[in-house]
Amino acid sequence: MTRAAVAGASGYAGGEILRLLLAHPTIEIGAVTAGSNAGERLGALHPHLVPLADRVLQDTTPEALAGHDVVFLALPHGHSAALAATVPDDVAVIDCGADFRLESGQAWTRFYDTEHAGTWPYGLPELPLTGGARQRDQLAGARRIAVPGCYPTGISLALAPGLAEGLIEPDDVVVVAASGTSGAGKGLKAHLLGSEVMGSMSPYGVGGGHRHSPEIEQNLSWAAGAPVTVSFTPTLAPMPRGILATSTARLRPGTDPAVVRGAWEQAYADEPFVHLLPEGVWPRTADVVGSNLVLLQLAVDAHAGRVVVVSAVDNLTKGTAGAAVQCANLALGLAETSGLPVAGVAP
Numbered sequence: 001m002t003r004a005a006v007a008g009a010s011g012y013a014g015g016e017i018l019r020l021l022l023a024h025p026t027i028e029i030g031a032v033t034a035g036s037n038a039g040e041r042l043g044a045l046h047p048h049l050v051p052l053a054d055r056v057l058q059d060t061t062p063e064a065l066a067g068h069d070v071v072f073l074a075l076p077h078g079h080s081a082a083l084a085a086t087v088p089d090d091v092a093v094i095d096c097g098a099d100f101r102l103e104s105g106q107a108w109t110r111f112y113d114t115e116h117a118g119t120w121p122y123g124l125p126e127l128p129l130t131g132g133a134r135q136r137d138q139l140a141g142a143r144r145i146a147v148p149g150c151y152p153t154g155i156s157l158a159l160a161p162g163l164a165e166g167l168i169e170p171d172d173v174v175v176v177a178a179s180g181t182s183g184a185g186k187g188l189k190a191h192l193l194g195s196e197v198m199g200s201m202s203p204y205g206v207g208g209g210h211r212h213s214p215e216i217e218q219n220l221s222w223a224a225g226a227p228v229t230v231s232f233t234p235t236l237a238p239m240p241r242g243i244l245a246t247s248t249a250r251l252r253p254g255t256d257p258a259v260v261r262g263a264w265e266q267a268y269a270d271e272p273f274v275h276l277l278p279e280g281v282w283p284r285t286a287d288v289v290g291s292n293l294v295l296l297q298l299a300v301d302a303h304a305g306r307v308v309v310v311s312a313v314d315n316l317t318k319g320t321a322g323a324a325v326q327c328a329n330l331a332l333g334l335a336e337t338s339g340l341p342v343a344g345v346a347p
């Protein structure tokens with residue numbers, strides 16, 4: 001068996017990692033750690049994780065995380081670098097935070113306003129790259145992996161096939177996405193009060209202000225092999241989980257609409273977690289809840305000369321914890337799909 005420690009186990013992402021690891025055939029759960037909730041029993045914080053109810057959360061220290069084959073970090077941004085530095089090089093560290101996702105130190109400083117910790121291999125295995133490669137090539141056997149943000153996961157996979165195949169213009173990409181409230185974490189925040197969220201949708205980070213803008217542009221630029229510019233608008237939706245993103249881009253002049261669908265079909269034909277739905281069936285967040293799936297559908301808007309791609313992910317599963325387990329599987333040489341659900345919970 002392989003032993004895993006989970007730091008941030010009292011939070012939403014940490015709890016979801018534990019839920020998935022409970023069903024994992026070869027990874028067993030070792031230390032579980034937290035911040036202010038250290039000393040609490042998991043059963044008090046995650047009543048749904050019944051088999052772990054009596055496990056006591058430890059302080060998040062290098063000593064608690066020592067002696068494992070893989071360490072999952074599900075901590076707020078900025079907490080990963082110092083801890084990861086204490087983990088031996090031969091132990092896999094899978095970081096759910098943003099600290100090591102960006103190549104550009106300049107983009108990091110602009111959006112996170114702290115010193116850039118560095119760059120680790122980016123944990124989106126299915127991402128098609130220019131020239132026919134896949135992002136997973138960088139993840140097999142890796143010992144440090146940065147798990148993507150939840151919005152960049154569905155959005156990058158929605159548009160990458162068209163960019164990798166040169167079908168869409170890199171300078172006219174527009175994305176509007178709605179996220180469930182768990183995307184913001186478990187901490188109390190005024191804009192997440194029930195009376196603010198229930199029965200209402202709200203935009204935020206409008207005008208290129210969201211920190212996922214540079215992450216999405218980075219991923220799409222890897223796919224295109226050239227810089228890509230994105231206008232991204234997130235919105236908060238009154239649901240606990242799920243992201244529905246609508247991504248549109250201008251088709252290159254002369255692109256035959258008939259080849260567009262084929263590019264996406266081909267890109268994901270062999271991917272167990274990324275599915276282009278049958279024509280005319282559109283993704284819904286309910287269809288991905290609790291699963292490691294990305295569901296996609298697209299249409300060519302011939303009048304506007306654009307392709308419109310809709311993607312749905314569960315922000316806590318494929319958007320964080322599922323991706324983290326998938327990356328751990330790749331890092332440790334296990335079957336990539338081990339322990340990962342491929343069916344959602346609809347309706």
Ligand SMILES: NC(=O)C1=CN([C@@H]2O[C@H](COP(=O)(O)OP(=O)(O)OC[C@H]3O[C@@H](n4cnc5c(N)ncnc54)[C@H](OP(=O)(O)O)[C@@H]3O)[C@@H](O)[C@H]2O)C=CC1
Pocket residue numbers: 007008009010011012013014033034035036037038060073074075076077079096097098148149150182183184185186187315316319320
């Ligand atoms: N929620 C989502 O959909 C996604 C989250 N992520 C990333 O995953 C990470 C965790 O997010 P999420 O679970 O939502 O956040 P939560 O706020 O739900 O959980 C944060 C966790 O970090 C712990 N923590 C906070 N401060 C400290 C500290 N100083 N020392 C040790 N532990 C600490 C908390 O412990 P305690 O509560 O006991 O203080 C808790 O276990 C973040 O980096 C987030 O950006 C990435 C993609 C999507």
Ligand SMILES: CC(=O)N[C@@H](CCC(=O)OP(=O)(O)O)C(=O)O
Pocket residue numbers: 096097098148149150151179180181182183184185234236
């Ligand atoms: C609804 C909501 O607030 N969502 C979060 C995104 C969460 C995520 O992807 O996490 P990272 O912080 O790890 O990038 C936000 O927009 O800030």
